[in-house]
Amino acid sequence: MQKIDYYNIDELFTIEEKLIRDSVSDFCDREIIPIISEHYRNATFPMGIIPKLAELGLFGITLPTEYGGSGANYTSYGLAMQELERGDSAIRSFVSVQNSLVMYPIFTYGTEEQRKKWLPKLAKGELIGCFGLTEPDYGSNPAGMITTAKHANGKFILNGSKMWITNGSIADIAVVWAKINDVVCGLIVEKDMRGFQTYEMKNKLSLRASITSELIFQDVEVPEENILNVKGLKGPLSCLNQARFGISWGAIGSAIAVYESALNYAKTRIQFDKPIASFQLIQEKLVWMLNEITKAQLIAYRLGRLMDEKKARPQQVSLAKRNNVRMALDCARISREIHGANGILDEYPVMRHAANLESVNTYEGTYDIHTLIIGEDITGFSAFR
Amino acid sequence: MNVLICISRVPDTATKIVVGSDGKTIDNQGVKFIINPYDEYAIEEGLRIKEKFGGSVTAVTVGSEQSSDILRTALAMGVEKATIIKAPEIFDSYFVAYNLAEYAKSIKPDIILLGRQSVDFDSFQIPSLLAGLIDYNLVTVVSKLTIDANKIICERDVEGGKEIVETNLPCIISAQKGLNEPRYPKLPDIMKAKSKPIEILEAKPTDLKMEVISMEIPMKQRIGKILSDSDEDINELVRLLHEEAKVI
Numbered sequence: 001m002q003k004i005d006y007y008n009i010d011e012l013f014t015i016e017e018k019l020i021r022d023s024v025s026d027f028c029d030r031e032i033i034p035i036i037s038e039h040y041r042n043a044t045f046p047m048g049i050i051p052k053l054a055e056l057g058l059f060g061i062t063l064p065t066e067y068g069g070s071g072a073n074y075t076s077y078g079l080a081m082q083e084l085e086r087g088d089s090a091i092r093s094f095v096s097v098q099n100s101l102v103m104y105p106i107f108t109y110g111t112e113e114q115r116k117k118w119l120p121k122l123a124k125g126e127l128i129g130c131f132g133l134t135e136p137d138y139g140s141n142p143a144g145m146i147t148t149a150k151h152a153n154g155k156f157i158l159n160g161s162k163m164w165i166t167n168g169s170i171a172d173i174a175v176v177w178a179k180i181n182d183v184v185c186g187l188i189v190e191k192d193m194r195g196f197q198t199y200e201m202k203n204k205l206s207l208r209a210s211i212t213s214e215l216i217f218q219d220v221e222v223p224e225e226n227i228l229n230v231k232g233l234k235g236p237l238s239c240l241n242q243a244r245f246g247i248s249w250g251a252i253g254s255a256i257a258v259y260e261s262a263l264n265y266a267k268t269r270i271q272f273d274k275p276i277a278s279f280q281l282i283q284e285k286l287v288w289m290l291n292e293i294t295k296a297q298l299i300a301y302r303l304g305r306l307m308d309e310k311k312a313r314p315q316q317v318s319l320a321k322r323n324n325v326r327m328a329l330d331c332a333r334i335s336r337e338i339h340g341a342n343g344i345l346d347e348y349p350v351m352r353h354a355a356n357l358e359s360v361n362t363y364e365g366t367y368d369i370h371t372l373i374i375g376e377d378i379t380g381f382s383a384f385r
Numbered sequence: 386m387n388v389l390i391c392i393s394r395v396p397d398t399a400t401k402i403v404v405g406s407d408g409k410t411i412d413n414q415g416v417k418f419i420i421n422p423y424d425e426y427a428i429e430e431g432l433r434i435k436e437k438f439g440g441s442v443t444a445v446t447v448g449s450e451q452s453s454d455i456l457r458t459a460l461a462m463g464v465e466k467a468t469i470i471k472a473p474e475i476f477d478s479y480f481v482a483y484n485l486a487e488y489a490k491s492i493k494p495d496i497i498l499l500g501r502q503s504v505d506f507d508s509f510q511i512p513s514l515l516a517g518l519i520d521y522n523l524v525t526v527v528s529k530l531t532i533d534a535n536k537i538i539c540e541r542d543v544e545g546g547k548e549i550v551e552t553n554l555p556c557i558i559s560a561q562k563g564l565n566e567p568r569y570p571k572l573p574d575i576m577k578a579k580s581k582p583i584e585i586l587e588a589k590p591t592d593l594k595m596e597v598i599s600m601e602i603p604m605k606q607r608i609g610k611i612l613s614d615s616d617e618d619i620n621e622l623v624r625l626l627h628e629e630a631k632v633i
């Protein structure tokens with residue numbers, strides 16, 4: 001059942017969409033929520049969950065079944081992300097990367113051989129993928145990347161490094177974006193290739209249950225058959241567009257988790273001989289959250305339908321990512337406040353979500369970069385290039 | 386092994402129940418309906434039997450056409466065929482059992498699985514009525530089921546312990562919590578279920594054996610007892626929790 005549904009949005013979903021949401025929701029309650037605090041504390045990714053996510057059909061959600069996908073629509077994909085992130089952004093991040101940043105480009109830009117070789121195994125979770133775009137000196141401005149590949153003797157010789165790569169050191173394959181003759185291209189780099197090394201980035205205070213790594217390439221020889229058929233920044237940006245769509249739903253999941261926790265807490269916490277939910281200031285905070293969640297749900301719902309009709313523009317995806325993630329982050333901060341001192345304990349999910357959402361607000365295009373993308377769209381002036 | 390699963394559509398335990406203006410029925414407005422939780426164990430067990438011994442799994446419900454929502458869930462879990470037996474607005478347990486029996490006679494399953502009770506009206510009648518009507522063996526409140534050739538071995542929850550009983554096919558089993566862990570419907574199966582058929586049959590009329598006179602929401606009454614922290618009172622508290630509340 002939709003957890004928060006002030007506007008009966010549930011009625012707008014098809015039976016299949018609701019079944020998918022409810023199934024992932026049960027999964028979240030049974031498999032993610034009971035274990036996630038410990039992984040967060042220890043900064044480990046729950047590896048045991050990978051086969052379960054695969055079994056449920058969460059890798060390749062929108063891809064055709066002939067490649068191991070689930071054949072569902074984008075709205076279903078969004079609802080699944082919402083329910084996963086209600087558990088923790090780390091799990092949703094893992095699934096976003098596998099779906100949108102690894103399987104999507106192989107499906108969209110891969111040859112039939114590449115699709116057959118990689119997609120079924122990625123769908124089964126036998127292979128884990130990562131996506132290397134960001135570099136130490138190029139985050140918001142990926143066009144400036146300095147990782148390069150040279151074409152020689154039927155191979156590409158790859159040099160450079162990537163940073164902040166989700167799943168990097170647990171991945172079997174990396175979709176790496178590098179310049180070949182000054183044009184951005186995508187290469188599938190395999191874990192065991194000589195000269196390819198990964199280092200886990202330690203001591204993160206956000207997304208602690210997600211693995212983030214640095215990728216180093218020193219004269220890595222990538223066979224020709226591992227290049228993707230796309231040229232220019234539109235390759236990686238089209239992947240990000242998919243992932244951002246999922247994130248705009250995922251954020252609603254986090255917001256629901258922190259709102260529910262705040263509502264329950266406020267109704268039972270007694271101060272000045274009354275439940276704090278009876279004070280006007282607390283009610284204003286709760287209402288603000290509910291109001292923002294409802295708006296975010298409507299944005300996500302409409303965007304899902306546009307994606308399903310292949311009519312969504314990247315700027316519309318930017319608006320949803322920008323709004324929904326910031327909304328969730330604000331909800332988490334407010335919820336933390338309502339929980340008083342208890343809000344800083346990991347007995348409640350709020351501080352974990354609040355810390356996670358700081359990353360979500362930054363990755364996949366920062367809040368401000370999305371502002372500028374939309375700003376350019378409506379004014380015709382680019383403020384960031 | 387052909388399995389028939391009887392499913393009941395019940396209000397979600399989390400929804401607020403409002404009595405309708407006639408004072409005899411539930412007001413369905415805004416109520417979310419789900420598969421009766423005990424029936425989920427029946428579905429899971431049915432699927433496991435099929436996976437082990439082959440055969441088919443069919444689900445049936447007696448109710449309104451709106452029951453297709455819960456049947457879609459059953460189909461998504463792996464049930465192959467689903468049937469709604471369309472009932473009139475007012476019906477009783479006997480009506481349900483009679484129509485399930487007629488349906489069972491038409492498809493002759495080896496084993497019929499149901500939940501131990503429906504959590505809406507809790508009348509506990511269907512498995513027994515059904516067994517009487519079609520003359521199948523019946524084991525109720527089963528928390529473990531083993532099938533060994535023609536032998537059916539069941540573990541039952543009884544007051545303070547377990548009972549192990551044996552019967553043979555064809556039989557009816559009513560499922561207790563703990564029988565298994567129901568699976569989550571998988572995404573590709575949910576999509577595949579879209580094209581599986583839901584058959585709609587008209588119920589066969591039969592006299593009702595029971596009539597609802599009135600329905601009311603229980604008044605919340607707090608009959609809390611307050612005890613002190615003296616040793617005596619602590620002993621009394623333990624006794625009350627054990628003997629009256631029966632929670633320890």
Ligand SMILES: Cc1cc2nc3c(=O)[nH]c(=O)nc-3n(C[C@H](O)[C@H](O)[C@H](O)COP(=O)(O)OP(=O)(O)OC[C@H]3O[C@@H](n4cnc5c(N)ncnc54)[C@H](O)[C@@H]3O)c2cc1C
Pocket residue numbers: 097131132133134136137138139140141163164165166167207212359362363364365366367368369372383384385
């Ligand atoms: C946990 C985590 C996981 C990640 N996973 C991946 C991954 O799997 N793959 C991958 O490739 N990357 C990944 N990233 C990287 C992420 O995409 C980048 O961090 C993001 O693009 C921002 O880049 P940056 O950190 O270099 O910040 P910068 O680009 O240095 O930005 C710093 C600040 O300056 C602002 N800014 C930058 N340019 C402008 C401008 N023109 N006008 C106004 N303000 C501007 C930004 O909005 C921001 O507030 C991950 C990051 C994190 C934190």
Ligand SMILES: Cc1cc2nc3c(=O)[nH]c(=O)nc-3n(C[C@H](O)[C@H](O)[C@H](O)COP(=O)(O)OP(=O)(O)OC[C@H]3O[C@@H](n4cnc5c(N)ncnc54)[C@H](O)[C@@H]3O)c2cc1C
Pocket residue numbers: 269271272276279280281282337338339340341342344
């Ligand atoms: C790390 C840490 C260290 C601490 N160290 C100390 C210490 O050394 N000594 C000590 O004595 N205490 C200490 N505290 C406790 C701290 O002072 C309390 O947490 C603080 O007073 C808030 O109380 P509370 O947590 O019970 O929240 P609550 O009082 O339950 O408040 C919960 C929420 O309800 C709101 N609220 C409460 N009443 C009303 C009202 N009437 N109208 C509107 N809103 C209301 C609050 O603003 C808050 O948002 C510490 C707390 C932390 C987190």
